[in-house]
Amino acid sequence: MTGGPEPRVPEAWLTTLSLAQRAQSGDTAARDQVKDAVQRLSRDPELLSIGDLGQAVTGLTGLLNDLEEPEVSQALLRQVVSRLTAKGTDVRSRQRSLNRIAVALANRGQLTAAEQVLSAAIKTPWRRSDSDYTALAITSANLAAVELGLNDVDAAGRSADRAAQFIRMAPASTQSDGRPVAQLELRLRVASLKATTARARNKHAAVEARLDEIAEIARSLVGLLGGEHPKSLSALVTLALAECESATASGDRDRSERAVDVLLIAAQKAAASAGGRHPLTVTALSSLAAAEGLVALDSEDSQRLSRSEALMNTAQERSRAAAENGGLRRPTAPREAQVLLPQPDEAAPREAQVLLPQPDEAAPREAQVLQLQPDEAVDVSTLTFSMLGPVGVWRDGLTVTIGSLRERLLLATLLLHEGRVVPTDVLIRAVWGDSPPALSTALLHVHVARLRRRLGPNALVRKPPGYLLRLAPGSLDLHRARELVEQAGESRAAGRAEESRGLLNQALALWTGDPLEALPVPDAEEEREQLREWRLELLATRLELDLELGEPEKAIAELTKLTAEDPQRRRWRKLLMLALHRSEQQADAVDQYSAARRLLADALGDSPDASLRDLERRMREDRP
């Protein structure tokens, strides 16, 4: 860290961030002003003049996303990128700034936004100079990491190849430019990315060549820095995890166990030398957890998988403890995110070693097995799912146990998307909220793999930028409910009220509780509320049918209960009045109207609407 006074935060940033934070806390006045404030900030000459632009942009876009203003968030991001990539901007500092923004976004799980920023960075004009090549190599490497996080293996492979090409294009003299360690770290990262993409594409010879390369780079680092240096240890962790992934993919149990052993030693060394809360230690622990998880899945060892989760929890606890003590910045692991920013100097290497979500580390096999083929026969017809109540799965009528809360959150999120691809970052947010752990992408894949084992390999597939839960027609209770409701509407329109009522009753019977009951899925509250409202609408329609079919008595008990539970819902009151009147309980019907009038006046300062007044008048005239 360099010395000197804290950089001034421009007024526009202060105002906008303050408004967004207050809006997020529920301040409606601030909420109304946020959009305009962001637009003013976007036009402000000091937009780029904030010290940590990456953190500021990520923080503000995160708040805007929480306020459900994705377009405003995107517009801000586009403006920042546009200003950064404007002509005349120094290439190196441009790349550095864009990388910082992308890394900050990716660390918060906003992978899609990070990809956009990095893609823009790559496309901006550049000169053929040594430092440009290095900066571009770093950007390409970061882009590859994000693309892997979004499960776009082909794009990631191209980006990784591009990064390697840029490294080769940098003239040899600058590769040892006083910063051999930085260059070695960059090569290490690129080799690791290439190993991952090669593995995902079943290019085993290329994987082995990359692993050899990683080992040679690690040896070079040890030669330069010594074996006890954190960077040497970090290189060992990178190698060991890559080894474990390859070994698991090829079914070489001894090799994978060896890699796990080495990771355990590395984690112990890191903790013993740097401390248990150091980012290196958290990274090593997270890598160990991912490796244990891989081997556990491969050997179907549920105890070991539990150990893997326990290790990950330990890593998270230590990371949180470090953050709470105001010590080290909360890391995401180098494996998950090793951004190598273009360094103007070595004075702030720690600043530079920001971390970027790394790709699909934990389940390379998944890439081989589960690529979606358009014409592939899918045996998912035996599975049925429920979300109109507790989330559940059945195979041929038998319950499929989904014990882990994280797997249920995952399943719930996939079900909410009803057979559409769910991006990786959405799934990460669903499972871990706003504070995903280190290696969350890798751990997500572990959970996905577990869920896939329960559902069957064809049910849950990887499809960039995330995953897709295949639903056979009618397999989801929500879909069956919609179909029944549609049929009920057709029947009613054709004058078949009895049939319509029967269909609605079947639809209502599919509800077994509150939608996604007891699952704290972030961002699902709106959908949950819509489903609740829909159910009430269906119920109201069915009650109307009871009246239409001349069976008001059937409806009275239910309507009385509903009115008591939700006295401000006028539709219940109206139906109850009608039901009472039709069952010749006029006095009670009039009482209901009076009660409604009092309630509306007392609680809302309102009065019965026209339809309710009209009904009351017709009742008095005995013509409901």
Next chain:
Amino acid sequence: MTATDYWVDLHRAGQRLGGGFLLTRRFVLTALHCLRDLALEEQVDIELADGERVDGRFCRQDKEADMALIEIAAGHRVSLPIPAADRARDGDRWRGPYRPAVADIHLSGLVSGTARHHCVGGATIEALQLTTDQHLGDYSGYSGGPVEGVPEGTERQPAVLGILIEQTPDRADASRAANVLIAATIGEAMRRFDHLDVAHLIDVLRPPRSGHRQQAATRERFDDAEELLRQLDDWAERELIDPAQVAELKVLTVKRLIEREMGGGGA
């Protein structure tokens, strides 16, 4: 099974030698003086905390620092959880999950300092100075046992901080030990054994094949150029280019390759 169950008892020919603990799944760390009657490579019986017995081999020693590594037999894979290590801080509470016998008490106390310590064996090591709550006067039998930090705040799992290796004499009474013990830090212990070196571990993962690997790396660097040269021959054969020009084109390709290798310019 809890994280405290990683300590072990060491036996040989039915006799208890001392304590130790699982540093990794393959190695037990103990105080060397617990194995004073054993030679390197000799077999040691390891009794795990859950009562299981496995074979071990006395594989490494550091006489100056009084530490030793025992390797667990290859046929056995320990599935017990290994607690993560950490560095101790002055004032932290510590405890010793290992005790020589069921009738013995567990030790606990405060970390009163981390400093360079001159061992009885001659080495100067990074060590923890531990005061104990229990004034036993003699802490024999506890050597080799782990020193654990007591979890604080939201952390639930204890961390292993060191290995007990020495007691200090009571200045007032030489026949007794003071309630101050010395533990080598885990970091020191791991630095002492080449089995745990980063360089060694890299070789464990990817054994170096120096000659072959260098050749392979060299070959790979020229793959693109070689591919282009072969392609030129192919085009000439198919009469897509004038065979007379192939030689000149090949010279140009090689020239660009040399320039690149010598750092004479970008592609």
